[in-house]
Amino acid sequence: MSIDSTDFAPSGDRRASDETGPGTAVVIPAAGKGVRLGPGAPKALRELGGTPMLVHAVRATARARAVELVVVVAPPDGAPAVRTLLDEHGLPEVVVVPGGQTRQDSVRLGLAALPDTVETVLVHDAARPLVPDETVDAVARAVREGAPAVVPALPVTDTVKQVETRTDGGPEPVTGTPDRARLRAVQTPQGFARKVLAEAHTRLAPQGEGATDDAGMVERLGVDVVVVPGHEEAFKVTRPLDLVLAEAVLARRRAHDAF
Ligand SMILES: Nc1ccn([C@@H]2O[C@H](COP(=O)(O)OP(=O)(O)OP(=O)(O)O)[C@@H](O)[C@H]2O)c(=O)n1
Numbered sequence: 001m002s003i004d005s006t007d008f009a010p011s012g013d014r015r016a017s018d019e020t021g022p023g024t025a026v027v028i029p030a031a032g033k034g035v036r037l038g039p040g041a042p043k044a045l046r047e048l049g050g051t052p053m054l055v056h057a058v059r060a061t062a063r064a065r066a067v068e069l070v071v072v073v074a075p076p077d078g079a080p081a082v083r084t085l086l087d088e089h090g091l092p093e094v095v096v097v098p099g100g101q102t103r104q105d106s107v108r109l110g111l112a113a114l115p116d117t118v119e120t121v122l123v124h125d126a127a128r129p130l131v132p133d134e135t136v137d138a139v140a141r142a143v144r145e146g147a148p149a150v151v152p153a154l155p156v157t158d159t160v161k162q163v164e165t166r167t168d169g170g171p172e173p174v175t176g177t178p179d180r181a182r183l184r185a186v187q188t189p190q191g192f193a194r195k196v197l198a199e200a201h202t203r204l205a206p207q208g209e210g211a212t213d214d215a216g217m218v219e220r221l222g223v224d225v226v227v228v229p230g231h232e233e234a235f236k237v238t239r240p241l242d243l244v245l246a247e248a249v250l251a252r253r254r255a256h257d258a259f
């Protein structure tokens, strides 16, 4: 299995790799079960427009100009099957490693597979298969321009209430209404200086398990995180209705490309 950076060979004005290896890599955690999507194969392997969601996510990130290497973190017992799947879809250059029981475990295992030359790491959910390459490049650019941690995000459109959670199913008392103008819904890819992300995953491994994103772990180190504009089509496929939306977005793209 090759991880030669020339596998994503420069074309046009795409940034060329230097001779020592890739400088920017994407880690794609794809080891989740997809419980909220309902029974079936692991979420990353479910089809969208006839192609596994993971293949869409790999293509979407590999297409970005900044990206020189893609590492996929497969379900713990599914790495050989994912390797075969990616080969069948013409993606033999992608590195595949087995994942862990939590998203943070999986990201950590993906990071461990990166060559030493990688300085910028993007972490992108396989469950966000339709992210535009402009979003990927904007995140990578912000890291290369000096931000240690960058997240794409969109303004929140609903009013959000803070509540006291209850486990008995009774009505939850509202404890506050945060100022919506200061809230952002966070997406992926999230981009990091590699050292910063690696330190977060090393130092915070036990406590980090509750973190729902990588930037949240980096914040706990006291490192500044900045937001760049996200994209509506970078939404996460989490519940069945998200899959309906994803199919519609993909169909619209394909119809557009046909003209
Ligand atoms: N042990 C895990 C859990 C999640 N992920 C990945 O993290 C991303 C975001 O997670 P989420 O959408 O929450 O996926 P699942 O954990 O699969 O969803 P669910 O909670 O519904 O089971 C997904 O690409 C998922 O494959 C992972 O690599 N390893």
Ligand SMILES: C[C@](O)(CO)[C@H](O)COP(=O)(O)O
Pocket: 103, 125, 186, 187, 188, 212, 213, 214, 236, 238
């Ligand atoms: C990073 C993330 O996409 C933030 O939305 C994350 O994967 C979310 O996972 P969750 O299980 O939906 O909290």
